[in-house]
Amino acid sequence: MSSPEYRLSLKNVTKTYPGIVALDDITFNVKAGEVHGLLGENGAGKSTMLNILSGVRPGDQGQIEIDGKSVEINNPIAAREAGIAMIHQELQHVPELSVAQNMFLGRPLTRSGRLFVRTRAQEKRARDVLADLDPTIDPAAPIKTLKVAQQQIVEIGRALLEQASIIAMDEPTSSLTPSEFERLAELIKTLSEKGVSIIYVSHKMDEVFQVCQRATILRDGKHVAVVDIADETESSIVSKMVGREVLHAAHTSYATTEEILAVDGLGRGKAVIDANFTLHRGEVLGISGLVGSGRTELMRLIAGLDQPSTGQIRVMEKPVRAHDPRAAIRAGIGLVPEERKREGIVHARSVASNMALPSMGQFTRSGLLRHGLMHKKAEEVMSDLRLRPPNVRQAIGTFSGGNQQKAIIGRWLAASTEIFLFDEPTRGIDVGAKSEIYNLIEELAKAGKAIIVVSSEMPEIIRLSDRVLVMQEGRLVANLQKNDITEDRIAHYAIPRKDQAVA
Numbered sequence: 119m120s121s122p123e124y125r126l127s128l129k130n131v132t133k134t135y136p137g138i139v140a141l142d143d144i145t146f147n148v149k150a151g152e153v154h155g156l157l158g159e160n161g162a163g164k165s166t167m168l169n170i171l172s173g174v175r176p177g178d179q180g181q182i183e184i185d186g187k188s189v190e191i192n193n194p195i196a197a198r199e200a201g202i203a204m205i206h207q208e209l210q211h212v213p214e215l216s217v218a219q220n221m222f223l224g225r226p227l228t229r230s231g232r233l234f235v236r237t238r239a240q241e242k243r244a245r246d247v248l249a250d251l252d253p254t255i256d257p258a259a260p261i262k263t264l265k266v267a268q269q270q271i272v273e274i275g276r277a278l279l280e281q282a283s284i285i286a287m288d289e290p291t292s293s294l295t296p297s298e299f300e301r302l303a304e305l306i307k308t309l310s311e312k313g314v315s316i317i318y319v320s321h322k323m324d325e326v327f328q329v330c331q332r333a334t335i336l337r338d339g340k341h342v343a344v345v346d347i348a349d350e351t352e353s354s355i356v357s358k359m360v361g362r363e364v365l366h367a368a369h370t371s372y373a374t375t376e377e378i379l380a381v382d383g384l385g386r387g388k389a390v391i392d393a394n395f396t397l398h399r400g401e402v403l404g405i406s407g408l409v410g411s412g413r414t415e416l417m418r419l420i421a422g423l424d425q426p427s428t429g430q431i432r433v434m435e436k437p438v439r440a441h442d443p444r445a446a447i448r449a450g451i452g453l454v455p456e457e458r459k460r461e462g463i464v465h466a467r468s469v470a471s472n473m474a475l476p477s478m479g480q481f482t483r484s485g486l487l488r489h490g491l492m493h494k495k496a497e498e499v500m501s502d503l504r505l506r507p508p509n510v511r512q513a514i515g516t517f518s519g520g521n522q523q524k525a526i527i528g529r530w531l532a533a534s535t536e537i538f539l540f541d542e543p544t545r546g547i548d549v550g551a552k553s554e555i556y557n558l559i560e561e562l563a564k565a566g567k568a569i570i571v572v573s574s575e576m577p578e579i580i581r582l583s584d585r586v587l588v589m590q591e592g593r594l595v596a597n598l599q600k601n602d603i604t605e606d607r608i609a610h611y612a613i614p615r616k617d618q619a620v621a
Contacts, residue, residue: 122186125150125315126171126202126284131180133166140166141177142339148284153306153316155326155333155347158359159548160518162336164319168286171317172204173197184284203277207289207546208459209269213262218244220261221276247275251305267298274305285309286317291325292546295409295574303329321548323352335359360550372563373401373584377435379451379537379568381420384429389415391592393429397537402559402569404583404603406576407612412592413572414456417541420570421453422446433537447476449537452530456541456572458519462526465515469505469525470496472514477533499528503558520551527558538562540571544578556582576605588612 128146132139141163148154156164169175171182173194182189189200197204211220218241219226227236227243244257252271261269270290277285287306291299306316306329318330326333327347335342335358342358379397384390390412397403405413418424420431422443431438433449446453455461463472473496474481481492496510503524505517514525523543530538540559544552559582563569573579579586586603588596588611596611 122183124148124183125152125185126317127183128167128171129181129183131167131170131177131182133163133170133175133177139339141170144180144336144339144341146334146341147344148315148317150283150315151310151313152332153310153318153330155330156317156319156336157326157333157355158336158342159550160520161338162359162548163339164336165288166339167336168204168288168317168319171197171202171284171286173202198280198282201281201283203280203282203285205270205273205277205285205287205290207292209266209273211261211269211272213260215261216241216258217248217255217261217264217272218257220272221247221257221279223276243279244275247279248272250308251275251278265298267294267301270294270302271305274309278309282314284315284317286319288319289321289546290318291320291322299325321546321552323355323549326355327352337361356549359548369581369583370560371400371402371584372560372566374399374566376400378433379420380432380435382430382432384416384419384426384431386415386419386424386426386428388592390419390426393419393594395587395594395597397568397570399566399568400563401584402563402571402582404579404586405570405572405589406579406586406608407589409574411589411612413589414541415592416589417453417539417570417572420446421451421539423453447533447535450535451537451539452476452533452535453539454523454526454530454541454543456545458522458526458545463514463522466513468511469500469514469517470510472525473499473510473529473532476529495532496528499531500525502531503528504554518548518551520547520554523547523551523555524558527562536567538567538569540569542573543571544573544575576608579603579608580605590614 124147126148128144131141131144133141144167158164170177173191173196176192182191184200191197191200212223221244222240227239228234229236241257248255251274252268255264255268255271261272290302294302310316320326330347332344332346334344337359345355376399377396378399381393381395384393393416407413419426422441422445425441438445438449470493474492481488493510500510501508505521505524514522544555547555559569571582580603583603586598586608587594588608590612591614598607
């Protein structure tokens with residue numbers, strides 16, 4: 119008997135929620151040993167499909183086949199028994215437990231009637247699995263001591279320990295450096311050569327073109343196309359994803375000579391060392407550098423989240439004396455944080471409530487919140503930002519990443535913020551929403567706001583910035599202007615060298 123054509127098949131799968139058809143009669147096929155991309159904008163149905171595959175949510179209709187045989191996947195245990203493993207964007211582990219304990223979480227090796235865990239046996243099996251992935255990882259070490267890239271390798275090791283034949287990776291490189299992605303790409307290739315099927319979800323087209331052979335494209339819960347990656351271009355795939363051509367406009371500068379922010383000798387231990395720079399009204403100032411170079415730490419100091427050990431900040435020539443978030447907000451500084459879901463929003467609260475957080479005083483009278491006024495303001499602001507769906511009373515956690523980011527930007531608009539700090543503004547956001555965020559940033563600059571953008575994506579920094587500061591090991595080492603803002607010049611200053619002098 120010949121082998122089935124596909125390792126995994128979803129046939130006519132539909133999933134609905136109240137008022138929403140999340141998946142509409144979807145067919146999806148992955149071959150054995152194939153790296154298959156799953157592409158689409160936020161809200162296209164990718165997460166819903168992964169939830170069905172991993173047993174988190176059952177489909178309403180349709181069937182799933184593995185190696186040609188129909189399977190019922192109505193809970194995560196059933197998915198695991200069917201050979202399906204998930205590697206989530208937000209890594210699923212218990213920080214205080216060891217590497218081995220996390221790999222055996224929920225199904226430990228036991229003895230004496232399951233009363234005692236066989237710790238050494240777990241560590242040995244974990245070491246055997248990790249030997250082919252990263253032999254430097256100590257199974258006995260607390261997982262919180264590992265770098266993010268190593269924690270991701272542990273997740274892959276857990277999947278192999280379960281003898282998974284299908285591994286779904288949801289935005290696996292959102293917290294990885296380019297070199298760490300290269301290591302992950304090698305691991306994916308090795309797994310593929312061993313016959314493991316990989317479902318790869320990413321908004322980063324360069325990654326998709328490097329690791330995937332084919333890709334399925336979803337839009338608004340519908341199946342749009344299956345493409346051979348070798349026959350496509352980034353533009354052709356993006357057009358299929360969004361249903362239109364996404365134009366990448368050239369950068370337009372609105373920078374003036376009016377100084378609005380001055381950072382003088384700002385420092386905090388080894389994280390940020392003697393930072394000095396100015397920011398002008400209408401300017402978009404990019405800050406680039408390797409992960410761990412101090413970019414986020416610098417943003418946190420300016421936003422008042424951390425206390426500096428040296429230096430000061432001046433806004434419109436006036437010192438910001440109290441280094442705390444309230445003082446920063448009063449001075450007109452607003453932070454759009456890198457960790458949007460953990461640090462930027464209150465998931466269960468409405469868009470309107472999240473928008474009002476830093477400016478609640480303008481919506482209260484005699485200590486009572488004026489809900490009508492708050493909702494009216496939210497509707498005005500979010501209409502300008504084109505929130506989708508346009509319902510400010512809906513819990514913000516139910517919105518896509520791009521719309522959550524719009525709500526955070528709206529928060530600072532409502533607070534009459536003059537200085538916007540964007541830390542990784544398009545992390546985990548699809549290409550269509552990314553283009554909208556770029557336009558919003560440029561609209562803010564055109565309106566005379568001053569903006570700092572931290573990004574690990576060099577094309578993003580180059581696309582948005584009037585000027586680029588480069589950080590290396592806590593120090594600002596370069597101030598690049600106009601024609602000097604290239605990937606080569608940024609990389610030249612970002613990567614440490616013995617002969618390098620501080621700019």
